[in-house]
Amino acid sequence: MVGIVSDPLFMNHDTGGYHPEAPMRVHSIHTVFAGKDPGIRMVEPVRADSDEIALNHDRSHIERVRRASVPGRLVGLDPDTVSSEDSFETALYAVGSLIRLVQMAVAGEIESGFASLRPPGHHATASEAMGFCLFNNVAIAAKKAIACLGVEKVMIIDFDVHHGNGTQDSFYDSRRVLYFSSHQYPFYPGTGRLQEAGGRKAQGYTVNCPLRSGKTDGEMLALYRSVLVPIIHAFRPGLILVSAGFDAHAMDPIGGMQLTSAGFAALAALIRDEARDVQSPVVYALEGGYNLDALRDSVRAVTDVLKGGEAPGIQEKPFAELDGIIAAHARFWTL
Numbered sequence: 001m002v003g004i005v006s007d008p009l010f011m012n013h014d015t016g017g018y019h020p021e022a023p024m025r026v027h028s029i030h031t032v033f034a035g036k037d038p039g040i041r042m043v044e045p046v047r048a049d050s051d052e053i054a055l056n057h058d059r060s061h062i063e064r065v066r067r068a069s070v071p072g073r074l075v076g077l078d079p080d081t082v083s084s085e086d087s088f089e090t091a092l093y094a095v096g097s098l099i100r101l102v103q104m105a106v107a108g109e110i111e112s113g114f115a116s117l118r119p120p121g122h123h124a125t126a127s128e129a130m131g132f133c134l135f136n137n138v139a140i141a142a143k144k145a146i147a148c149l150g151v152e153k154v155m156i157i158d159f160d161v162h163h164g165n166g167t168q169d170s171f172y173d174s175r176r177v178l179y180f181s182s183h184q185y186p187f188y189p190g191t192g193r194l195q196e197a198g199g200r201k202a203q204g205y206t207v208n209c210p211l212r213s214g215k216t217d218g219e220m221l222a223l224y225r226s227v228l229v230p231i232i233h234a235f236r237p238g239l240i241l242v243s244a245g246f247d248a249h250a251m252d253p254i255g256g257m258q259l260t261s262a263g264f265a266a267l268a269a270l271i272r273d274e275a276r277d278v279q280s281p282v283v284y285a286l287e288g289g290y291n292l293d294a295l296r297d298s299v300r301a302v303t304d305v306l307k308g309g310e311a312p313g314i315q316e317k318p319f320a321e322l323d324g325i326i327a328a329h330a331r332f333w334t335l
C-alpha cells in the first residue's frame with residue numbers, strides 16, 4: 001500500500017504571480033490522485049509543532065519565518081525565497097505531513113509514501129531559508145525518525161537537479177544519516193563537489209555525485225546502479241527518504257538535464273527493489289520540478305512504480321564522469 005499526501009492546502013503558500021515555485025505545481029500533481037485507487041491510501045495533512053521544526057532549525061529561524069507570514073504582502077527571505085500570509089502554516093503542514101507518512105511507513109501501515117508538498121525543503125539550513133525552501137522537510141523527518149520512532153539509520157536520496165546544501169549541512173557530521181545526492185554541477189547553490197564527503201568523523205556518509213548538464217535516463221540509471229546500490233546494501237538503512245525533485249526533467253525550465261518521466265520511474269524502481277532487499281520503507285517528499293506537465297507525468301510514473309508497477313526498460317549507459325565519481329566514493333565504500 002502506498003500512502004499519499006496530496007491536498008489543496010499546499011497551494012496556500014503564495015509566492016506571487018511570477019515565481020516558478022507556484023501553487024499550481026501541487027494542483028497539477030493532485031490530478032494524478034483524483035480517482036479511487038485500491039493501491040493508494042490517501043493521508044490527511046498533519047500540522048507539525050514548533051518543537052518538531054526545532055529538531056533541525058534554530059528557534060530564531062522559526063520565529064523569522066513566522067513573522068514573515070503577514071497578510072497582504074510578500075516578504076523576501078532571500079533573493080529567491082518569499083513568504084506570504086499562509087506560508088508559515090503551510091510549511092508546518094508540509095513537515096507534519098511528511099512526518100505522518102514516515103510514522104506510517106515505519107509502523108508498517110504503508111510500504112511506501114509520497115508527499116506532494118510545498119514549500120520544498122532541501123536548501124533550507126538550520127538558520128536560513130533559501131532556494132524556495134523555508135524548513136527542511138526531509139531533514140526534520142529524518143531527525144524525527146531517529147529521535148522518536150526507533151529508527152537506527154536513515155538514508156536520504158536526493159535526485160533534484162540542485163544540490164541539497166541544507167540537508168548536507170544537517171548531517172555532515174553524522175554516521176546515522178547518509179546523504180546521497182545526484183545534481184547538476186556547477187549549478188545553484190554551488191555546493192556538492194565530490195570532495196564534500198562528510199566531516200572528519202563521518203567521512204563517506206555524504207555522497208555527492210556532481211554531473212555536467214545533459215544527462216539522460218540511461219546515464220542516471222548507470223550512476224545509481226554503480227554507486228547508490230552498493231551503498232544501500234553496505235549502509236542498511238532502516239528508512240529511506242527521497243528528496244524528489246523533478247527539475248532534472250528535459251522539459252524543466254530551470255534544470256539542464258534530459259531525464260524523462262520513465263527515467264524517474266526507473267530510479268524509483270531501483271530504489272524500491274534495493275529497499276526491499278534491506279527491508280527499509282521508502283518515503284518521497286516533493287522538492288523541485290517546474291514544468292507542470294513534466295511534474296504530473298513524472299509523479300504518476302513514480303507512484304505507479306511504488307504501487308508495484310514494472311520498471312521501464314531503460315538501458316544503462318556509462319558516461320565520461322562516472323569513473324571519477326566511482327573512484328571518489330570507492331575510498332569509503334566497496335563499489
Ligand SMILES: [Zn+2]
Nearest residue numbers: 160162245288
Ligand atoms: Zn531543484
